[in-house]
Amino acid sequence: xxxxxxxxxxxxxxxxxxxxxxxxxxxxxxxxxxxxxxxxxxxxxxxxxxxxxxxxxxxxxxxxxxxxxxxxxxxxxxxxxxxxxxxxxxxxxxxxxxxxxxxxxxxxxxxxxxxxxxxxxxxxxxxxxxxxxxxxxxxxxxxxxxxxxxxxxxxxxxxxxxxxxxxxxxxxxxxxxxxxxxxxxxxxxxxxxxxxxxxxxxxxxxxxxxxxxxxxxxxxxxxxxxxxxxxxxxxxxxxxxxxxxxxxxxxxxxxxxxxxxxxxxxxxxxxxxxxxxxxxxxxxxxxxxxxxxxxxxxxxxxxxxxxxxxxxxxxxxxxxxxxxxxxxxxxxxxxxxxxxxxxxxxxxxxxxxxxxxxxxxxxxxxxxxxxxxxxxxxxxxxxxxxxxxxxxxxxxxxxxxxxxxxxxxxxxxxxxxxxxxxxxxxx
Numbered sequence: 467x468x469x470x471x472x473x474x475x476x477x478x479x480x481x482x483x484x485x486x487x488x489x490x491x492x493x494x495x496x497x498x499x500x501x502x503x504x505x506x507x508x509x510x511x512x513x514x515x516x517x518x519x520x521x522x523x524x525x526x527x528x529x530x531x532x533x534x535x536x537x538x539x540x541x542x543x544x545x546x547x548x549x550x551x552x553x554x555x556x557x558x559x560x561x562x563x564x565x566x567x568x569x570x571x572x573x574x575x576x577x578x579x580x581x582x583x584x585x586x587x588x589x590x591x592x593x594x595x596x597x598x599x600x601x602x603x604x605x606x607x608x609x610x611x612x613x614x615x616x617x618x619x620x621x622x623x624x625x626x627x628x629x630x631x632x633x634x635x636x637x638x639x640x641x642x643x644x645x646x647x648x649x650x651x652x653x654x655x656x657x658x659x660x661x662x663x664x665x666x667x668x669x670x671x672x673x674x675x676x677x678x679x680x681x682x683x684x685x686x687x688x689x690x691x692x693x694x695x696x697x698x699x700x701x702x703x704x705x706x707x708x709x710x711x712x713x714x715x716x717x718x719x720x721x722x723x724x725x726x727x728x729x730x731x732x733x734x735x736x737x738x739x740x741x742x743x744x745x746x747x748x749x750x751x752x753x754x755x756x757x758x759x760x761x762x763x764x765x766x767x768x769x770x771x772x773x774x775x776x777x778x779x780x781x782x783x784x785x786x787x788x789x790x791x792x793x794x795x796x797x798x799x800x801x802x803x804x805x806x807x808x809x810x811x812x813x814x815x816x817x818x819x820x821x822x823x824x825x826x827x828x829x830x831x832x833x834x835x836x837x838x839x840x841x842x843x844x845x846x847x848x849x850x851x852x853x854x855x856x857x858x859x860x861x862x863x864x865x866x867x868x869x870x871x872x873x874x875x876x877x878x879x880x881x882x883x884x885x886x887x888x889x890x891x892x893x
Contacts, residue, residue: 556689556774558785558787559682559692562778562785563614565780565784566779566780567606569811571606573837573839574836575833575835579830579831594623594634597635608620608636608818609815613778617678618666619636619664619667620665621660622663622664641655642660642664643655644676653666665821665825681777688773689774692767692774695767713745713750714750716750717748771785779811780806780810800843811840820833848870852866
């Protein structure tokens with residue numbers, strides 16, 4: 467049979483170029499090359515630098531946003547904020563990490579060698595005065611990056627004559643590139659090598675992996691569930707909450723009739739002053755069996771948030787979540803703080819301070835945090851401790867007064883006429 471008699475039959479293959487319409491005279495790919503598609507530059511494109519195939523590495527794309535016609539039920543990625551970039555845009559994640567960071571940053575810092583305290587270096591008070599207001603701000607940034615992202619980068623900005631860092635600050639991990647060259651990590655900021663000036667602290671590391679990994683990487687489904695439950699509860703409240711009962715009619719009602727019936731019920735409820743309601747024979751009051759607490763899935767939300775708090779090393783009680791533990795697990799608040807310190811804050815803070823110590827201090831010198839303000843027992847327990855230490859000769863009365871901040875110091879006085887401050891100690 468002739469193929470022309472079968473219009474539904476055609477030969478497979480590319481179209482004939484002669485049958486295509488003429489193309490314009492534009493020369494394809496006239497733009498300059500943008501560099502390698504891979505994660506790092508090579509010797510052939512070293513001058514170009516590491517760039518993405520769609521955009522230069524130094525010029526990332528715009529943040530995600532909803533387009534025209536975006537459904538209101540859909541959520542957009544919260545990449546505009548720091549927490550959104552790190553997966554900490556769920557309030558429970560922010561609360562837990564911020565709690566750990568605040569407590570750790572509040573602890574005084576001191577230097578020791580062979581258990582003896584040393585005179586601290588200036589950076590113990592402020593590692594970069596042009597950037598930070600004090601050490602606590604620096605420590606909070608490091609902790610946030612360390613626990614939320616799984617790694618923290620500290621870059622040296624100046625050095626002493628002996629080569630040790632004099633000032634330093636934390637770098638945004640997004641600006642630091644890490645490559646594994648012959649088993650050794652090499653670091654670059656932009657296109658410049660910064661290996662000698664960067665300290666890389668990794669939450670969890672592996673010999674063949676360049677980057678560090680944190681607990682939020684494994685908590686993705688938990689965080690998503692917590693945010694979903696939170697958004698569901700928000701939408702439930704915005705839509706008027708959960709009604710405790712519904713009025714059912716035997717007949718199909720229009721919107722105007724339904725609104726009129728609802729208004730009549732509200733007006734009648736206000737006027738009957740607690741008396742029983744009288745319902746027409748054509749209507750039926752049906753009480754919902756599902757309470758608002760269950761309708762809002764609050765138990766599932768609390769369970770997901772409690773698991774996230776556990777993953778971030780925070781006792782559920784400290785973030786107002788049910789712990790599920792026995793009532794006698796913690797005898798008092800001090801024991802709860804002590805558990806938090808021993809299980810989470812001390813090992814992680816030591817991990818950070820030991821890494822900094824090995825980078826900025828000579829061998830044998832350690833940077834430590836004083837947790838006394840967080841786990842300090844009550845005055846009766848402290849008095850018994852001091853009495854024992856003084857009795858065995860390990861402490862003196864003056865040292866006890868110093869520990870309790872009871873030693874006399876010269877207070878500054880103010881001249882009543884000029885308002886100038888004078889120091890009795892001549893400072």
